[in-house]
Amino acid sequence: MKLLLADDEKELTNALVAILKHSNYTVDAVYNGTDALDYALAGDYDGIILDVMMPGMDGMEVLKALRAKGISTPALFLTAKTEVDDRIKGLDLGADDYISKPFDMGELLARVRAMLRRKEEFAPSDLTCGNLTLDRNGCELKTPDHEAVRLAGREFQMMEMLMTSPGRIISVDTFMDRIWSDGEADVNVVWVYISNLRKKLASLDATCEIKASRGLGYSINEVK
Known part of the structure; x- marks a missing residue:
């Protein structure tokens, strides 16, 4: 499974990449929304993990642009925002899940697995x-x-x-x-x-x- 990870916190991103690779995922990492959009449009990803607050474009703008182009790749938002309105906005834009920082790495991996299962709901184990x-x-x-x-x-x-x-x-x-x-x-x-x-x-x-x-x-x- 190939994932795109976009987060401007480089130390966190590097840690997430290491953990995801250890869990048998292939990961492309970028650090701003503009690159995230470019990679998502050009690449073939099974899932996308987007930080909401990023330079260039925020995660919600990236997802809105992807959905407008008909790209339905499952997406998970990472965010420091915990307000219900923000969660609703992200889900309405087409996000599959939402996890607030700081988060437990085990929970993140579980949410990624759940996101990918929804993509391949009928895929056999x-x-x-x-x-x-x-x-x-x-x-x-x-x-x-x-x-x-x-x-x-x-x-x-x-x-x-x-x-x-x-x-x-x-x-x-x-x-x-x-x-x-x-x-x-x-x-x-x-x-x-x-x-x-x-x-x-x-x-x-x-x-x-x-x-x-x-x-x-x-x-x-x-x-x-």
Whole structure:
């Protein structure tokens, strides 16, 4: 899952990014409303976390502009404001939730999970391909006759992308944009992760495989 986080308090933002990444989210962070709008318009995000009071544009202005352009990405407001009228205004603009500063990190993560569940209300907690199951709650791969294998954050994100639509080819650029958007790696990292995942599928005697389509990308397919 890829999130956009916008808050002008850099120390808080850096802490939130670290916590969200530890919880297996990919995060782009910006520090003003103008950048938040630009990123949200250009990127493909599963959820947006917006501080209300930011330079450039405030969070409510950002969300209003996004909704006016038909972008329905779930949004959560962070704010020091606690007045009921402000909460009502934010929800009326199309926000999915509202949390007041200071907040507990555990509560924030729970609200983010709830926000994303509403986006994918009918998404199953388990994804399958052949005899392979990806437990999205436990971040584990399993087959009937083997002990489950836990996946690290980016391994899980890559496997989730593949198993959400078995047979669909996902390009290297898409993996890079969704999982390594921080620019800290080159495209060869995709091949390394694919290689590691293939080894895990083999260890589980999975009846599916990750196939490479030259010049196009990768897909997971059941072995017939």
